[in-house]
Amino acid sequence: MPEPAASCDIQIRVRYSETDAMGFLHHARYFIYFEEGRTELLRRNGLRYRDMEQRGIFYVVARLECRFRAPARYDDLLTLTTTTEKLTRVRVDHRYKLARDGQLLAEASSTLVLVGRDGRPTSLPDDYFETLSGATPQPR
Amino acid sequence: MPEPAASCDIQIRVRYSETDAMGFLHHARYFIYFEEGRTELLRRNGLRYRDMEQRGIFYVVARLECRFRAPARYDDLLTLTTTTEKLTRVRVDHRYKLARDGQLLAEASSTLVLVGRDGRPTSLPDDYFETLSGATPQPR
Amino acid sequence: MPEPAASCDIQIRVRYSETDAMGFLHHARYFIYFEEGRTELLRRNGLRYRDMEQRGIFYVVARLECRFRAPARYDDLLTLTTTTEKLTRVRVDHRYKLARDGQLLAEASSTLVLVGRDGRPTSLPDDYFETLSGATPQPR
Amino acid sequence: MPEPAASCDIQIRVRYSETDAMGFLHHARYFIYFEEGRTELLRRNGLRYRDMEQRGIFYVVARLECRFRAPARYDDLLTLTTTTEKLTRVRVDHRYKLARDGQLLAEASSTLVLVGRDGRPTSLPDDYFETLSGATPQPR
Numbered sequence: 001m002p003e004p005a006a007s008c009d010i011q012i013r014v015r016y017s018e019t020d021a022m023g024f025l026h027h028a029r030y031f032i033y034f035e036e037g038r039t040e041l042l043r044r045n046g047l048r049y050r051d052m053e054q055r056g057i058f059y060v061v062a063r064l065e066c067r068f069r070a071p072a073r074y075d076d077l078l079t080l081t082t083t084t085e086k087l088t089r090v091r092v093d094h095r096y097k098l099a100r101d102g103q104l105l106a107e108a109s110s111t112l113v114l115v116g117r118d119g120r121p122t123s124l125p126d127d128y129f130e131t132l133s134g135a136t137p138q139p140r
Numbered sequence: 141m142p143e144p145a146a147s148c149d150i151q152i153r154v155r156y157s158e159t160d161a162m163g164f165l166h167h168a169r170y171f172i173y174f175e176e177g178r179t180e181l182l183r184r185n186g187l188r189y190r191d192m193e194q195r196g197i198f199y200v201v202a203r204l205e206c207r208f209r210a211p212a213r214y215d216d217l218l219t220l221t222t223t224t225e226k227l228t229r230v231r232v233d234h235r236y237k238l239a240r241d242g243q244l245l246a247e248a249s250s251t252l253v254l255v256g257r258d259g260r261p262t263s264l265p266d267d268y269f270e271t272l273s274g275a276t277p278q279p280r
Numbered sequence: 281m282p283e284p285a286a287s288c289d290i291q292i293r294v295r296y297s298e299t300d301a302m303g304f305l306h307h308a309r310y311f312i313y314f315e316e317g318r319t320e321l322l323r324r325n326g327l328r329y330r331d332m333e334q335r336g337i338f339y340v341v342a343r344l345e346c347r348f349r350a351p352a353r354y355d356d357l358l359t360l361t362t363t364t365e366k367l368t369r370v371r372v373d374h375r376y377k378l379a380r381d382g383q384l385l386a387e388a389s390s391t392l393v394l395v396g397r398d399g400r401p402t403s404l405p406d407d408y409f410e411t412l413s414g415a416t417p418q419p420r
Numbered sequence: 421m422p423e424p425a426a427s428c429d430i431q432i433r434v435r436y437s438e439t440d441a442m443g444f445l446h447h448a449r450y451f452i453y454f455e456e457g458r459t460e461l462l463r464r465n466g467l468r469y470r471d472m473e474q475r476g477i478f479y480v481v482a483r484l485e486c487r488f489r490a491p492a493r494y495d496d497l498l499t500l501t502t503t504t505e506k507l508t509r510v511r512v513d514h515r516y517k518l519a520r521d522g523q524l525l526a527e528a529s530s531t532l533v534l535v536g537r538d539g540r541p542t543s544l545p546d547d548y549f550e551t552l553s554g555a556t557p558q559p560r
Contacts (some may be wrong), residue, residue, distance in 0.1 A: 016459065016469075017168055017452040019161035021214050021333070026157050027341040028311035032437040035308075039436065039495065049436075050495040053301070061307040065345040071399070074161050075459065075470040119351070156319065156329075157312040161473070167481040168451035172297040175448075179296065179355065189296075190355040193441070201447040205485040211539070215319065215330040259491070297446050301439035301494050308437055354441050 004135030007083040008044045010037060014076045025072040030106055031064060034096045037082030038112075041094075045135050047128060057122060059092070059112040066096075066108035076100050087132055089123040090114055144274040147223040148184045150177060154216045165212040170246055171204060174236045177222030178252075181234075185271055197262060199232070199252040206236075206248035216240050227272055229263040230254055284414040287363040288324045290317060294356045305352040310386055311344060314376045317362030318392075321374075325411055337402060339372070339392040346376075346388035356380050367412055369403040370394055424554040427503040428464045430457060434496045445492040450526055451484060454516045457502030458532075461514075465551055477542060479512070479532040486516075486528035496520050507552055509543040510534055 012033050020026040038059075042049050049059070072078055079099050086093040096108040116122040124132070152173050160166040178199075182189050189199070212218055219239050226233040236248040256262040264272070292313050300306040318339075322329050329339070352358055359379050366373040376388040396402040404412070432453050440446040458479075462469050469479070492498055499519050506513040516528040536542040544552070 015452060015456055016160055017166050017455060020156055021159035021161070021163045022338055022340070023161045024340075027344065028157055028308050028315075031308040031311070032435060035436055048495065050493075053494075058302055060302070060304075060351070061348055063345075063347050064307065065343075067343050068341055071340070073470075074473075075468060155312060156315055162478055162480070164480075167484065168448050168455075171448035171451070172295060175296055188355060190353075193354075198442055200442070200444075200491070201488055203485075203487050204447065205483075207483050208481055211480070213330075214333075215328065296440055297448055299441035300436055301441070301443045303441045306437050 004131065005041070005044050006135050007081060008037070008041045009079055009081050010040045012036065012078045012080055014072055014074050014078065016074050019074045022071075023073060025074075025076075027066075027068060030066055030068075030098065030108065033078070033080055033098065034082065034094070034108055034110065037080045037096060038094060041082045041084065042132075045131055047131060052128065055125070056117045057125065057128075058115050058117075060115050061110060062091070062113045063111040064108070065110075066106055068106050070103060070105050072098070072100060072105050078105070084132070084135065085109070087129075089129055090121060092132075144271065145181070145184045147221060148177070148181045149219055149221050150180045152176065152218045152220055154212055154214050154218065156214050159214045162211075163213060165214075165216075167206075167208060170206055170208075170238065170248065173218075173220055173238065174204075174222070174234070174248055174250065177220045177236060178234060181222045181224065182272075187268060187271060192268065195265070196257045197265065197268075198255050198257075200255050201250060202231070202253045203251040204248070205250075206246055208246050210243060210245050212238070212240060212245050218245070224272070225249070227269075229269055230261060232272075284411065285321070285324045287361060288317070288321045289359055289361050290320045292316065292358050292360055294352055294354050294358065296354050299354045302351075303353060305354075305356075307346075307348060310346055310348075310378065310388065313358075313360055313378065314344075314362065314374070314388055314390065317360045317376060318374060321362045321364065322412075327408060327411060332408065335405070336397045337405065337408075338395050338397075340395050341390060342371070342393045343391040344388070345390075346386055348386050350383060350385050352378070352380060352385050358385070364412070365389070367409075369409055370401060372412075424551065425461070425464045427501060428457070428461045429499055429501050430460045432456065432498045432500055434492055434494055434498065436494050439494045442491075443493060445494075445496075447486075447488060450486055450488075450518065450528065453498070453500055453518065454502070454514070454528055454530065457500045457516060458514060461502045461504065462552075467548060467551060472548065475545070476537045477545065477548075478535050478537075480535050481530060482511070482533045483531040484528070485530075486526055488526050490523060490525050492518070492520060492525050498525070504552070505529075507549075509549055510541060512552075 018029045081097040083095045098106040158169045221237040223235045231253045238246040298309045361377045363375045371393045378386040438449045501517045503515045518526040
């Protein structure tokens with residue numbers, strides 16, 4: 001059993017295809033990294049998002065916000081910290097920090113809500129909720 | 141009823157997000173344009189690929205080939221010519237020419253095969269085949 | 281001379297490559313559409329962002345925020361409304377509304393700041409500022 | 421000093437954003453993986469492509485070809501084998517094999533040519549050529 005974790009770090013190297021004519025990591029690509037961060041945070045807690053989807057449970061993004069502090073470039077090795085801030089049975093809030101060699105490049109937050117195959121709101125099954133809520137601070 | 145057409149031209153403007161640090165349209169993005177060309181060629185023939193998928197019929201890419209002659213840049217207005225070269229009930233071959241102001245930038249070809257929801261080979265329904273084969277040269 | 285405009289609508293058709301396994305337009309792709317909206321809003325005012333970059337003036341994204349109301353799907357024809365909310369010589373704030381057949385799918389806002397080739401803050405040249413500020417509400 | 425290597429394997433996990441509505445890794449994304457393979461093959465030989473670009477030497481893609489054998493899906497952990505087939509001072513040919521658990525998913529090849537900042541053909545500097553040609557079969 002993995003230790004429950006509300007946060008995890010992953011390393012991401014900037015691909016050439018993710019840069020733009022300015023020579024920087026394109027701003028839309030940060031959200032792709034954040035999504036990878038969420039996938040890996042689940043995995044650290046022994047869960048796979050792909051299994052959730054096979055059970056007909058989907059997290060859809062309801063809100064995104066990002067502040068860009070400094071640019072990243074091709075081949076930079078970045079550290080992404082993904083943190084679950086608040087988890088309920090119907091939604092989850094995350095925070096993200098993207099850094100290179102200790103320098104903060106971007107800070108972001110997201111809200112995801114749960115839907116079923118029909119696109120209607122649904123709630124997290126007991127087994128997922130127990131694992132994930134053991135790992136994250138509870139809303140009061 | 142639209143005239144059956146084996147070929148169509150569309151205009152595509154290069155987005156900033158599609159460029160790379162070299163300042164050029166990134167090579168992987170050409171294939172996204174070619175896919176858009178196929179969608180629009182079907183539409184010119186009165187068909188929508190989205191309707192095919194709703195009927196459980198999917199075109200999957202089996203082969204791609206592209207020769208890059210000259211670079212495209214951000215904000216360039218390009219003309220993509222998509223041509224059906226050969227159509228059978230189980231596969232289709234296309235050719236593509238991408239140009240800017242009459243200058244050829246890239247030439248490509250693709251082979252797509254038909255699969256069902258289960259990923260197994262399937263064949264084009266009669267109504268699609270009749271419409272599309274009326275528009276394209278027949279293999280001998 | 282075009283009429284100065286603080287807002288413009290463009291039509292965008294969702295590409296297959298922009299969808300994800302959920303069958304929806306992927307959330308990171310919305311920001312690519314918003315960037316296209318900004319490019320076209322400049323063009324309606326007789327300016328080209330590519331010319332700005334050739335003069336060594338770059339708009340970089342400092343902040344993005346988006347609320348997703350309803351999903352978009354492959355081949356949907358969307359209307360994006362891009363509005364300049366506030367313009368100074370060193371930054372610009374935009375708002376975006378993305379809709380399909382009158383149904384609001386997403387609302388967003390962004391802040392861009394001006395930098396030079398060296399990545400340092402710079403300000404908009406007089407000719408750009410005059411054209412654009414004629415088109416947008418002035419900050420007080 | 422690293423051992424000269426004509427080939428290297430890297431692991432790539434399929435991101436959600438790289439899938440499409442069919443549920444598969446989108447065909448244009450394979451070329452992004454191949455580019456990452458080339459970057460890592462250089463790194464195994466003690467070179468960084470970013471350093472080449474800073475010296476004003478750019479590899480541009482002249483030709484791509486890919487055969488798709490079986491689909492990849494979200495969260496699949498893939499192994500990409502990138503091999504330098506032929507290296508001269510003005511061009512390089514690579515081969516790629518993408519597999520999952522030993523099953524071949526795609527085979528591809530590419531030709532890249534060297535250009536300078538002005539977009540004109542140029543040739544590989546001596547130090548790069550010596551390192552890389554030590555690692556790859558020589559053309560006759």
